[in-house]
Amino acid sequence: MVGIADVAKKANVSTATVSRVLTKPETVRERTTEKVLRAIKELDYQPNALARQLRRLETNTILVVVPDIANPFFSKVLRGIESIAIPKGYQVLLGDTGNDVDRENSYFNILKQKNADGLILLTARIDSQVIEEVARSFPVVLACEYIEGSSIPTVSIDNISSARKATEYLIELGHERIGCITGPLDVVLGRDRMKGYYQAMARNNLLVEPVLVQEGDFSFESGFNLTLKFLALAKYPTAIFAANDEMAMGAIKAIQSKGLQVPNDLSVIGFDDLKFSSIIDPELTTIAQPAFDIGENAMELLIKLINKEEVLREQIILDDQLVVRQSCRPY
Amino acid sequence: MVGIADVAKKANVSTATVSRVLTKPETVRERTTEKVLRAIKELDYQPNALARQLRRLETNTILVVVPDIANPFFSKVLRGIESIAIPKGYQVLLGDTGNDVDRENSYFNILKQKNADGLILLTARIDSQVIEEVARSFPVVLACEYIEGSSIPTVSIDNISSARKATEYLIELGHERIGCITGPLDVVLGRDRMKGYYQAMARNNLLVEPVLVQEGDFSFESGFNLTLKFLALAKYPTAIFAANDEMAMGAIKAIQSKGLQVPNDLSVIGFDDLKFSSIIDPELTTIAQPAFDIGENAMELLIKLINKEEVLREQIILDDQLVVRQSCRPY
DNA sequence: GACAATTTTGTAATCGATTACAATCCGAGT
């Protein structure tokens, strides 16, 4: 292992000078700089980042914890994060929890034990007490999900109003019996999107039969199965609002499997606007979240937290967008 | 910041003892252990991982570099990696390059500068000289892609024979004019899958008109556009082999956009077996790679390298599988 | 050429843990 001392000896200077060449070149005379750089090259010296980080008490690394990287939505958010982080000199490391709460916890330790300067959580499954606790001592930003009643800086869309918008679109098309496939209700996201559905129905004086609201888990399979359940009803709904695109795709597949057509027999609207949503047939009408923007904003917020700058707006809500494609039609 | 010294003082022991309680509890008397643990709890002490890592010269962290996490195939590989890494006490950190070679380079530095014990590359776009160089000094495993003529430990399928298998399946169905949409040819993966296509055609004495082989870039759009190109031919192919599923989906979409049907008018076969491949209509016939297995094997290999164990088989080739669904039919 | 001001460089402390080695404790055996 070649260390800074070896370089110093070879260049015939002190370790301090070598360090300065690497970190504050403007304070070193050009002739000296050259000598040092030559020595570095000859020895193929690589500074040990751990030592630097220990001394500086900063890592220039931020951690992004994702519930499921297989979900393309998160990768868009990540791209947004990176687009800010990289130019600012931050490494972005990604922790995948595979929807496992314990692993979410283990990533907290990376932060607490100083292996990262800050944390962006794209999930909030874990006990909110714990997150609050961590956020009190370390820079943490929530993106996508938020915690009710918490003051942790958050970037997200307003899921309630988005879901309401989606449902109202169906209502405008003349649908009255509208099924809702919710996300898991132990997650705020799942609850909010359901709330939006109820709000839309209520505002338009439409009755919601309990059987028309089914709890899914954001998976294709759950969308498929719950839709089959709908279709087994004597009077099945004429439209379905699914709380995410994957479930919406499951719904479409289920409808087609029964020999029915989308949107001719049933309309389906989703939520997320996945890449594949415009690829499937029929192309899915859905709510697009500004995933990239969410990432950008979250990272900007985090950098401010890390630098202990004043954070003005701690809760940022971005606009969503209804993307009308082919999976819905007037009733 | 509460450090080990604070704990030591509070518990009235030396820092060495505190450290031992944390790392080698069996060498400390029970009474002492209790005292120390109590102090730790009272002070809410968190050991600084950087300091430990610096002293130990190991991080128990491995880095996985992915060209594009939005690609679900990689997330499956990642899951495989995690399934081995986590139980063995390794943190898995993910670096996304967004297909940017420079960023691939920057992740190498994490390794060189000792912020990770080892590296699994799910991409090999970068100059192979550079990778070889790094692999000489640090534990590196290649997964999915390999470098021709290199001895870096690698886990992958045999892309040539897989592509040949896919093409031969079409030939068995009676197709003779088979179009091929390749991946980017500056990537081994792209070249190999094309080679497999050529081999299959040659073995069956089928002529390959140059216009039937088009270079894509693994994106949906390229699949779409190149297929339109095929369809503009006076005698267009009766079947298309796309070097990945995304392009295959683009192909299907293009075919449908011209009022033609898959598989009735043209057969399409893909490569990868994405989750969505069984969702689209028609369900895509494709080659499934054992992504999870690849990840597992890669991680096992890497652990051996890190521990400087003897590595017996350095190049592991796993079996792929032809998944027959609905997008191909006899000609 | 002497002196002050400024730039450049060096010495050694420091970050916060781990651990080699030394010192101390404790109980068994006599």
Add this chain to the structure above:
DNA sequence: ACTCGGATTGTAATCGATTACAAAATTGTC
């Protein structure tokens, strides 16, 4: 009670950089 040996614990060096502070070198001025 005393000695010996293993179990515990403590002291201080160490990992490899950064940086406060001091010292030396350089530059400019008269």
